[in-house]
Amino acid sequence: MSSYPRKIINDPIYGFITIDEPLLFQIINHPWYQRLRRIYQMAMAQMVYPGAVHTRLHHSLGAYHLICLALNELKAKGIEITPAECTAAKAAILLHDIGHGPFSHALEHVLVPGVHHESLGLQIMQNLDEEFDGKLETAISIFTNQYSKLYLHQLISGQLDVDRMDYLTRDSFFTGVSEGVIGYDRILKMLTVYEGQLMVEEKGIYSVEKFLVARRQMYWQVYLHKTVLAAEKMIVKIIERAREIYALNNDLKLNATLDYFFKEYYDMNDEALYNFCLLDDYDVMFAIKKWSNHQDIVLSTLCTALLNRKLYKCKLQTHAFDENEVDEKRRQLAMKMNISQEEAGYFVFTGEAMNTTYTLKDERINIISKSGIFTDISQVDDPLIHKTLSMPVKKFYICQFVYSA
Amino acid sequence: MSSYPRKIINDPIYGFITIDEPLLFQIINHPWYQRLRRIYQMAMAQMVYPGAVHTRLHHSLGAYHLICLALNELKAKGIEITPAECTAAKAAILLHDIGHGPFSHALEHVLVPGVHHESLGLQIMQNLDEEFDGKLETAISIFTNQYSKLYLHQLISGQLDVDRMDYLTRDSFFTGVSEGVIGYDRILKMLTVYEGQLMVEEKGIYSVEKFLVARRQMYWQVYLHKTVLAAEKMIVKIIERAREIYALNNDLKLNATLDYFFKEYYDMNDEALYNFCLLDDYDVMFAIKKWSNHQDIVLSTLCTALLNRKLYKCKLQTHAFDENEVDEKRRQLAMKMNISQEEAGYFVFTGEAMNTTYTLKDERINIISKSGIFTDISQVDDPLIHKTLSMPVKKFYICQFVYSA
Amino acid sequence: MSSYPRKIINDPIYGFITIDEPLLFQIINHPWYQRLRRIYQMAMAQMVYPGAVHTRLHHSLGAYHLICLALNELKAKGIEITPAECTAAKAAILLHDIGHGPFSHALEHVLVPGVHHESLGLQIMQNLDEEFDGKLETAISIFTNQYSKLYLHQLISGQLDVDRMDYLTRDSFFTGVSEGVIGYDRILKMLTVYEGQLMVEEKGIYSVEKFLVARRQMYWQVYLHKTVLAAEKMIVKIIERAREIYALNNDLKLNATLDYFFKEYYDMNDEALYNFCLLDDYDVMFAIKKWSNHQDIVLSTLCTALLNRKLYKCKLQTHAFDENEVDEKRRQLAMKMNISQEEAGYFVFTGEAMNTTYTLKDERINIISKSGIFTDISQVDDPLIHKTLSMPVKKFYICQFVYSA
């Protein structure tokens, strides 16, 4: 029996995921990648869907599995993709979420204000590339859409990429919400390349339709579920309050890596990046446990509430809330809790929940007919798709804390 | 539409779990129960099976769902069970794992030496009972097997209880290991009561056979998988080392609740219990993250290794390892790492892995024939069951750290 | 162990289906019900989806299972339903498809011209009612919507009935088309009754949306798939040709029950009904096998083609086909096959494929809000539902035989 370097990983969705290239092992074994094992894929969704505790590591392995299938499919259709390009695309998808911090989207822009996870991801990849002697060069070029074969980038980041395919499938699986099930295997079978662009064959149109509808439903039923939203806003408010306290006295009683990110100003220089790569959900959750005894009543109340699942009462609607009524609620709570009107803003507030699905302008799903003519999906003569794409993507929410002395 | 107090929870395995009684809400909303949300059901199994990140809370909700089905089934067969008994049985199963601490079985007896999770659980239930004005009395009496209807205890804790049925089903689901799939629904349909004892109808014999084989396979393929074992032994060694350090200087640089459990001696008095009920996986994992920079080389090496998944190399075999060879390995590693022979014991060691499935003496699966004669399953004329029950349940393991300077 | 009359049936979708009432056993054991075992649920869909060979019997057992769940749900919500009403509703759903003949919808109105399967079903139920000493009276009254509690009829036959819920779920399962998966368990949990009408609670709106979209997708991707359509039109043409031949010489060389239905005229009297209840897919398929050697070239060609899966080439489009072009194709084929222009009409023809989902006027899905106000779903402020409901439901098709001498 010949020896070969290969590892198979059990996945409850796809069965087995196979890793069989040295560079991919190198990535997966890196502490920065292993860190993703300690970051929830769905942040606080587990407060509503107890099964939704899968990790960023698991999702990126899943997306990697799908890109393997997609690349095989394209090659079987005669598209020429070199082994080096395959490896690079696989490396890029493994690393596509490497820039996520604790609680992923929920704390994005909050813990590291003003920095998007993709830009952080790029910085991390460049660091890794140096450590790996330039072996990630092509992967980075694909990731940043500078590689000549555009479809490789589109597989990783586009309206119908393996990222979305995996997270819809995986989130639907772990939450148990059947509404999000998509026919990822059928879509993969329908992929092709035409004039350098990723396309879907015409007969895959119903699967794409299903994909768009499923995605929309996952947004409103899961990602922006009112109680999930409430929990995620609570963790945001906790960090905001902590920042405020830190600004006053430079101490959060943590004495931990997390402190670094409360400093008034820092560049995302190498020191910051290395510190960032030490963070995961455990740091934040430990801080919350610690702060549940903090002397600041706002901070400790929020932390205790989150730990014990006493979440905000949240309501969503299609029009804005009356700010006078909101003010009044805030005033009443301030009195009840004996805090300032300003502090009450941590307990009663409004905002907008966005279904960010279709807002990116430069990405589109291309459909190709048998005759070789292609169109963007928004031009396709299918009223359901048309409608789904043009539907309102914003709702207004109010969060209110239910105080009991 | 009449209003009714009811909550349904999405479960990826059973579809929906329904909670519809005030006492059950009271339990679920209690901070001590919510704590189970932060404890992995399978400790370190996620190092091998990335999907195995489900929680104790999720498992206890699942077991609760199964007992609802079982009680309905028995009632449909004419067994008289009062509403109060149903509620008590449901409360008991919801709370059956309340005594688990961080990383469940992996750190049992390690973090709180000499105390079994069931005895801790009982203490916690008694505290809750007081808080709930005695409403848990019957539940506790069922849990401790002092209630007159023995079968209610057997549903909760016996060879074929809903606890085992849920964890086999759930662990198999989240790991993706199909070998552990059991026909829980068929077994539930086959349950009955005879002379006050829980029985399985004769035609359910193949499902029971399947259950026993599945359970045995999950032990060797998952729970005692060599790499899972390696990871769990590593976390044990970390706590042991920390305890040793604390004994020397009473300081672990944590300044956290966890410190309490490193004190040389404490009773499991109310103070200890309240502290215990504050702990979860986050406390331990945060400590490990912190200690990865500890000045003690043994502690920091183990912590860093666990975080980055540089686990012991582990080997299992049916006979004991040669202690001379083990000593030699230890000696070599001590030299390499420049540590003492004793300290090397944290990096090279042996032990016994037990499949604890069938060791409890007083629990058995009773089979009842159509004619009303019943026998213990070990007496059943089925050689596969007979064999499975009598199979060796112990393997010897060695764990070795792979040191690279 | 008390004896009780109960049977559990394995179902790959729902796990187990329980039968536990004498009347239901009586129905299931009746030869007319067992006949459904020999009728495909999806007619010729198995030509495209090889797994789609499940039967009308299986579907009606599945729908029965769902109504058991629905009735339990409603009772748990405080709706008063007597045991006798439960039994009647269960009997009615078991029998709801008893009027289907060979190849279900595909040959409806073809084998027994002008008679709908529901009217046949009613006649059969009335016969059974007599045989069962009037025990089906309430069931029939529910089936025909003459029973006072309207929601019982709506459970059986309405926009959101257990019939549709089972067939979407079942057809999706057996075809492997994930697009048709609906959250039947969630919808069932959301059912309630208000002012005697079946309602869906407001928070079930996304599940209903999903249900409508899934249904639409199953129509176009499965039920009206061009190749399924081709196969079903072929079997229709076979029966039509056979009828034509019989009209000429009163002989189809079958000497079988099927002959009865080629007679020029018959009433659906008791004799006809008894004969109808002897028919199933086997009669039609055997006839096709026999006729594959018939001297009539049209009949034998069609029969051989169907058996060997040489189906029409079928095309669907949103506008009508040019009849001149169709005529020309027909003319050419007539020449090639050396048959008359009229006979060529069996090999080249056009028609309209209807998605009959939403055409029934008097059925609607009612949504009830927490405040107790209810609206029809078409009034709901959800653009996707609105669009789905108002979408075009008709396509034009052409079928052409590919002749090779």
Place this chain on the structure above:
Amino acid sequence: MSSYPRKIINDPIYGFITIDEPLLFQIINHPWYQRLRRIYQMAMAQMVYPGAVHTRLHHSLGAYHLICLALNELKAKGIEITPAECTAAKAAILLHDIGHGPFSHALEHVLVPGVHHESLGLQIMQNLDEEFDGKLETAISIFTNQYSKLYLHQLISGQLDVDRMDYLTRDSFFTGVSEGVIGYDRILKMLTVYEGQLMVEEKGIYSVEKFLVARRQMYWQVYLHKTVLAAEKMIVKIIERAREIYALNNDLKLNATLDYFFKEYYDMNDEALYNFCLLDDYDVMFAIKKWSNHQDIVLSTLCTALLNRKLYKCKLQTHAFDENEVDEKRRQLAMKMNISQEEAGYFVFTGEAMNTTYTLKDERINIISKSGIFTDISQVDDPLIHKTLSMPVKKFYICQFVYSA
């Protein structure tokens, strides 16, 4: 977009099955292969498991899918398999059941006495080979185990072949019996070749163990379920009685292809083979429907009983039945039904049910260790496997008709 000849088929188990070679299309499109669409995979099992109506065609497509996976796996491990060999192996598995007649195993040796389906299959393949200009030569050589690379034959027909893997998986899926679920994907990942023989890597041992146990359970719980056995024996008795009647008067009132096989003697010459290839379940079931009105009371009673699911009462036990008691039962029934003692033998009879799993001598499962040493699985130090392999495989049954005038 390049055009390519490829077809994907939806499979509810594996997702999609891809056909992409001209020879494979040629096979699948052949009328003799399409015939498998009309033969139940599990004969009469649907009388107990209503979902078990899948076909031989579906199973052979499934086994084909698994061999594609297996071949890819072996090639990925460096085993050299030429494209021509791959095609041949795929053709061989597609055709491995082509020799099955109506109701598969149930009527094997009954409809065509003394001829095994594999020998018929070989004859059919040879005919096809001629029709296909010798393109099946290698496939036949693999099928008959005359090809130099033995492992190719072992993949198709051995203790751990893709045939068994698919039918266990598929039968378990369609019946809903979770006990038969095997980890086919894990087993496939563990396959390798050593010294020309198919091997399983050592770490796959638990999956093989599971496979053996699952197989044994499917035998007793499904394939030899007492009611399945009863139904299959009933169809056997029907054919036997028909043969007896034909022997007397050369007429069965069928006037159909099936008559051919009641002739007293025929060689399996080409005429017989062509006739055989016209038969499927429809011929037999139609005959049974027709004979339900036959003047012979034995034949018509059996046929009516089967159609209406009034099956024999069947009992299984580990020791033989007392023949005196059986005679007495037969005598009584003869009186009751007013038939001869001999005729009563069609209504009361005994026999042996065999679990034929492990009786073939020359096939074995080879296990290979990391060190390259291999052993037969029966030598493996695993008591469960050892026991399973050596377990009794025979039970005695009695079938009795329940007559009601």
